[in-house]
Amino acid sequence: MHDKIRIGVLGASGYTGADLVRLAARHPHVEIVALTANTHADKEMGAVFPHLAILDLPRLKAWEEVDWSELDAVFCGLPHGTTQEITAAVLSANPKARIIDMSADFRLRDASVYAEWYGHEHRAPELQEEAVYGLTEHYRALIKDARLIACPGCYPTAVLMALLPLVRQGMIDASDLIIDAKSGVTGAGRGLKQNTLFAEAGEGLSPYSVGKHRHAPEIEQEIGVAAGMPVTVNFTPHLIPMSRGELVTCYVRLAEGVSANDLRQRLVEDYAPEPFVHVLPEGGIPQTQNVRGSNYVQIGVFPDRIPGRALVIAAIDNLVKGSAGQALQNMNVAFGLEEGEGLLQLALFP
Ligand SMILES: NC(=O)C1=CN([C@@H]2O[C@H](COP(=O)(O)OP(=O)(O)OC[C@H]3O[C@@H](n4cnc5c(N)ncnc54)[C@H](OP(=O)(O)O)[C@@H]3O)[C@@H](O)[C@H]2O)C=CC1
């Protein structure tokens, strides 16, 4: 029996993997045993990420070279589509390993919805069925015993944290949700992409995947469960010229007799025991700068000038609460640790 949780991070040369390493390196109950990369395999982590060079870390290697038997938990920060077969291989080599996946591969429960939005049949359908959706505050009881945890996408994390308690209580109309979302460029990963080049993303603001972003079905899946009926949402993401951070503005229709104040009160009460959720007082403005580098979520509620409507706004750091931080939070739950262990650092402001 080891006194620390021995972890591997697949995709450690990417943004989510590297942020996981940054956080895990200071976690008192974690030992980082294996790190993998694709094109960066065989490099030192500190050579790929000089901000981590101060740490004594294992060398990056190809995932095929990892000895799975020495790991208790495996974090996957791989491009979606690549994690299914790798997860199946890991679990067949070490059925006791806990997999905490940051990609989209196991989030959708319906195989046909997955195939429609990701363009291929799922390659590990039995694992897709087994996976637990890793929105910690809402699925904690299932995460505790799960072998495969599918961490939510960054946008769905922010949206669902803002809306789930309200939909569940029937305080807003789940069939009338308009979500205007903005993300920093790290949301797109570290690979070279034209739209995230400084010259093209800087000093600009653009919507993308309008009407067809793959986070829409993920949001619809979870809102649908909370509402007890299928829903369709209007979800439009935008790319903002900042490195980290995400802000979602949700325009909602209030149920009869419900006010924006009631929504805030509901969120305050539901999230009162939650260490990472801060529901702001009346007039409080959520800002990405207030959560930058941290695992916190800020939520603000405002009345709309249009009667019967309200705005619920949430801010997160896409790489922390939106991926690596939430993944580590899930590991804490799965291994029976204090949920805030390794995650209580405050936002880097300004
Ligand atoms: N960025 C974000 O804000 C969020 C991302 N996610 C999801 O997390 C996952 C990782 O994202 P992110 O870190 O941004 O991505 P990056 O592009 O920054 O990193 C991808 C990582 O996967 C490795 N890799 C790429 N292709 C393969 C392959 N075929 N086999 C094995 N390893 C491979 C890369 O290795 P190498 O660099 O050596 O080529 C790199 O380590 C994605 O599924 C993403 O959608 C989820 C929530 C938020």
Ligand SMILES: CC(=O)N[C@@H](CCC(=O)OP(=O)(O)O)C(=O)O
């Ligand atoms: C700015 C940007 O490009 N963001 C990414 C979202 C990152 C994320 O959460 O993606 P997964 O669902 O693949 O994990 C995007 O819109 O595709």
